[in-house]
Amino acid sequence: DAKTTQPNSMESNEEEPVHLPCNHSTISGTDYIHWYRQLPSQGPEYVIHGLTSNVNNRMASLAIAEDRKSSTLILHRATLRDAAVYYCILRDGRYGQNFVFGPGTRLSVLP
């Protein structure tokens, strides 16, 4: 399984943008980049995913480097509810591959 590297923790102020980095230098052409987050006392939840192009949804934006060896999850205005562990995951787009979670980045949001 291709590996990802994320900072252990990050801190942000409420209502400011947050950029969560992820390095994946061994990514293959068929690997999708996925982000999940885990709020306290809950299971992980889907945030966003992409392959080559930048992606936006109501929760966040995903910026993917041109060489695909890194990506950044962008929360445009952090709220206290965004405090969670964020997981960057590579998953082969072919059928049946499981999701491999690393330790993720623990995001703290300060009021």
Place this chain on the structure above:
Amino acid sequence: ETGVTQSPTHLIKTRGQQVTLRCSSQSGHNTVSWYQQALGQGPQFIFQYYREEENGRGNFPPRFSGLQFPNYSSELNVNALELDDSALYLCASSATGESYEKLFFGSGTQLSVL
């Protein structure tokens, strides 16, 4: 549309005992995956079931076994419990075959082995 539900939420067992954890998939989902999450770590893949057949397994011993039922609900069974089995057990359902397979997780079962 109901979400993924797991039962029980908490469980205490002693070493050597057996445990069964249950999961109800989200409506319309045909695949269920089980994960083990130790404190401070990311979830680790145990196995996946698709249409009642095991469809992939992580690095877990055979004493971890599972079932998926015709209604796509699932059970995780762990025999001969060890202290290191203490963890949060997460169930995730998904709809294999859709253009993008997104995991929907339950809130987990916290298992403590004494």
